Amino acid sequence: MKICIKNLNKKYGKKHVLDNINLELENGMHGLLGPNGAGKTTLMRILTTLLTKTSGEITYNGINVDNKKAVRKIIGYLPQEFSLYPNMSVYETLEYFYLLSDIKPTKAKVLSSLRKVHLDSCKKLKIKALSGGMKRRLGIAIALINNPEVLIVDEPTAGLDPEERIRFRNLLSDLSKDKVIILSTHIVEDIALTCSSLTVIKEGNIKYNGKVSDFIRIGKGKVFKLPVSIDKLNEIKDRYVIVSTVLDEDMAYLKIISDTKPEGAETVNPTLEDSYMILMQEVDVNVIEIG
Numbered sequence: 001m002k003i004c005i006k007n008l009n010k011k012y013g014k015k016h017v018l019d020n021i022n023l024e025l026e027n028g029m030h031g032l033l034g035p036n037g038a039g040k041t042t043l044m045r046i047l048t049t050l051l052t053k054t055s056g057e058i059t060y061n062g063i064n065v066d067n068k069k070a071v072r073k074i075i076g077y078l079p080q081e082f083s084l085y086p087n088m089s090v091y092e093t094l095e096y097f098y099l100l101s102d103i104k105p106t107k108a109k110v111l112s113s114l115r116k117v118h119l120d121s122c123k124k125l126k127i128k129a130l131s132g133g134m135k136r137r138l139g140i141a142i143a144l145i146n147n148p149e150v151l152i153v154d155e156p157t158a159g160l161d162p163e164e165r166i167r168f169r170n171l172l173s174d175l176s177k178d179k180v181i182i183l184s185t186h187i188v189e190d191i192a193l194t195c196s197s198l199t200v201i202k203e204g205n206i207k208y209n210g211k212v213s214d215f216i217r218i219g220k221g222k223v224f225k226l227p228v229s230i231d232k233l234n235e236i237k238d239r240y241v242i243v244s245t246v247l248d249e250d251m252a253y254l255k256i257i258s259d260t261k262p263e264g265a266e267t268v269n270p271t272l273e274d275s276y277m278i279l280m281q282e283v284d285v286n287v288i289e290i291g
């Protein structure tokens with residue numbers, strides 16, 4: 001599968017929300033990252049045919065996005081919010097969505113769908129008894145009913161506990177072998193651990209598109225560990241972008257971003273988050289107190 005996006009624009013009235021987006025996406029896990037209001041959901045909703053573009057062209061192996069009926073057959077979408085009937089069981093819910101998709105829900109098909117998302121042992125549970133992670137895995141099973149070649153997931157791990165996040169990430173990685181998966185998230189770690197390529201959007205413009213490994217190199221030679229005494233902290237805050245602060249007695253152990261190496265600092269390998277911070281030039285101080 002190859003998705004080609006050419007000169008895509010979306011305006012709400014005079015507001016230019018997507019500004020001449022050009023992208024090519026192939027099979028594998030593709031991350032979509034950007035601050036609130038960057039245009040990620042708008043882009044995903046246009047890709048799923050739920051929203052019409054203002055101008056530009058999108059094709060899926062040559063099939064134009066304007067051909068909604070054909071495109072909907074090849075796309076599965078897990079939106080940020082979705083509702084299910086609380087008193088239906090997991091099995092009944094999936095059966096119901098099979099019917100909505102005009103596919104006969106044989107027992108073998110429904111059970112195979114549940115197995116894919118590791119919910120076969122919970123088939124009798126009512127929706128209201130599911131955890132957030134189980135509900136989202138069921139959402140994936142629903143999105144996969146048509147065996148889509150493209151799967152688009154919006155913030156799937158927000159609010160999940162670490163165990164469910166890991167399980168969900170592994171599920172997406174397994175599915176990405178023969179699909180294009182577009183994963184939009186604010187959780188940079190999810191992208192670092194699952195995606196091979198990445199698009200960063202800010203204010204409707206693409207700031208980066210390419211391999212995750214190349215993106216991380218943006219931060220090479222610009223990220224440092226710097227121990228300072230707590231009384232010098234304010235002075236340092238004015239001079240550098242601080243990505244994390246660990247306080248221990250009268251010392252602060254900082255991770256900072258700087259174009260040049262400050263005195264007393266140690267150069268460290270950048271993470272995806274550090275490189276993202278450099279690209280965005282936004283400060284998000286993370287204070288962990290010890291003792």
Ligand SMILES: Nc1ncnc2c1ncn2[C@@H]1O[C@H](COP(=O)(O)OP(=O)(O)OP(=O)(O)O)[C@@H](O)[C@H]1O
Nearest residue numbers: 012015017034035036037038039040041042043186
């Ligand atoms: N229906 C609408 N009418 C007018 N403006 C809209 C509409 N939907 C979204 N916007 C605006 O478009 C911009 C992009 O919104 P979008 O939801 O695509 O961003 P996002 O990157 O998904 O943000 P978030 O990470 O917060 O979900 C925002 O400025 C938003 O206010």
